[in-house]
Amino acid sequence: xxxxxxxxxxxxxxxxxxxxxxxxxxxxxxxxxxxxxxxxxxxxxxxxxxxxxxxxxxxxxxxxxxxxxxxxxxxxxxxxxxxxxxxxxxxxxxxxxxxxxxxxxxxxxxxxxxxxxxxxxxxxxxxxxxxxxxxxxxxxxxxxxxxxxxxxxxxxxxxxxxxxxxxxxxxxxxxxxxxxxxxxxxxxxxxxxxxxxxxxxxxxxxxxxxxxxx
Numbered sequence: 001x002x003x004x005x006x007x008x009x010x011x012x013x014x015x016x017x018x019x020x021x022x023x024x025x026x027x028x029x030x031x032x033x034x035x036x037x038x039x040x041x042x043x044x045x046x047x048x049x050x051x052x053x054x055x056x057x058x059x060x061x062x063x064x065x066x067x068x069x070x071x072x073x074x075x076x077x078x079x080x081x082x083x084x085x086x087x088x089x090x091x092x093x094x095x096x097x098x099x100x101x102x103x104x105x106x107x108x109x110x111x112x113x114x115x116x117x118x119x120x121x122x123x124x125x126x127x128x129x130x131x132x133x134x135x136x137x138x139x140x141x142x143x144x145x146x147x148x149x150x151x152x153x154x155x156x157x158x159x160x161x162x163x164x165x166x167x168x169x170x171x172x173x174x175x176x177x178x179x180x181x182x183x184x185x186x187x188x189x190x191x192x193x194x195x196x197x198x199x200x201x202x203x204x205x206x207x208x209x210x211x212x213x214x
Contacts, residue, residue, distance in 0.1 A: 002026070004089040007045075008082050008101035009033030009054055010109075014131040015101050018043060021130075029089065032081045034101045035063050047071065047088070050081040080109070086116055086127075096126045103131040114208070118160070121206070135211045143201035148193045152211040157181070157188035157200065164205035171198025181205075 002025035007018065009032045018041045022028075030038045032050030036059050039045075048067040052060050053075045064070060073084065082102065089097050097120070102113040113129060117138035120127035129136040135152060138160060146155070157167065162183050169176040173192040181187060200209075 002094060003096040003098065004029060004092060004094045006031060006082070006085050006089060006097065006099045007034035007038050008085075008099065008113075009037070009050075010101040010131075011104040012037060012101075014104040014133075016130065016132045018100065021098060021100075027092075027094075029085055030063070030067065031085045031101070033059075035067065037101060039063070039066055047085075049073070049085040049088070051075040051077070080112060082113060083116055083119075086119060090119065090123060090125060093123075094125055097128070099127070099129050100131070102129050103134065117208070118206070133213045137209050139202075139207045139209060141203050141205065143199060145197055145199050146193070146209075148196045148198075149211060152213050153192055154212045154214065155191050155193065156210045156212070157191075158208045158210065159183045159185070160206040160208050162205070164202050164207050166201070166203030167207075168201045169198065170200075171195045172200075 004027045005021055006029045007015070015037060028038060028043050028045045030045040030048040032052055033054045035045055035048045036055055039062060044066050047069045048063055049071045051073050071084070073081070103110055114136065117127055117129065121138060121140045127137070159181050164181040167176055167179045167181050169191065171193055173194050
């Protein structure tokens with residue numbers, strides 16, 4: 001399995017055109033109301049997760065008829081519907097997991113969804129949160145090469161740990177060399193690549209990278 005696309009129930013106006021993300025060996029997964037968004041986009045999910053307390057009975061019947069595998073949970077549980085879907089997806093060990101419908105709306109859900117990226121560290125799966133304007137990804141220490149994206153030219157790095165040590169940016173408009181970035185710093189907000197590709201590396205900590213359109 002190459003790619004698993006998960007669509008959650010966030011505000012529709014933040015969800016990009018999902019047809020752009022159907023490529024090759026792709027499995028689609030709906031999470032609660034996100035399953036309805038998939039069906040309305042003409043995409044039949046292979047799996048659907050949730051307590052489905054945010055949809056109508058008619059919508060639930062549509063999901064039951066369409067989804068080959070339906071995972072229904074009680075509303076009172078220790079994990080969000082998205083976390084249950086992500087755990088399932090990580091067990092499949094795909095190359096990529098792309099998650100949509102997780103920005104906008106309730107801030108508590110959005111912050112929790114950011115933290116779910118931590119589950120993918122130390123795994124061989126690239127996990128991204130994607131909306132119309134942003135891609136969000138989390139990294140452990142190492143050296144990484146990134147390609148220019150015209151539609152998301154702005155690149156920001158934000159510590160997820162107490163600090164990120166030894167951050168070096170090469171090929172960026174604002175380069176850095178072995179820099180200490182403490183939690184709470186905005187030093188690395190809104191950078192840009194000056195070539196078709198660039199590299200970033202750091203020695204300690206955890207970083208969030210956000211690639212954004214203006």
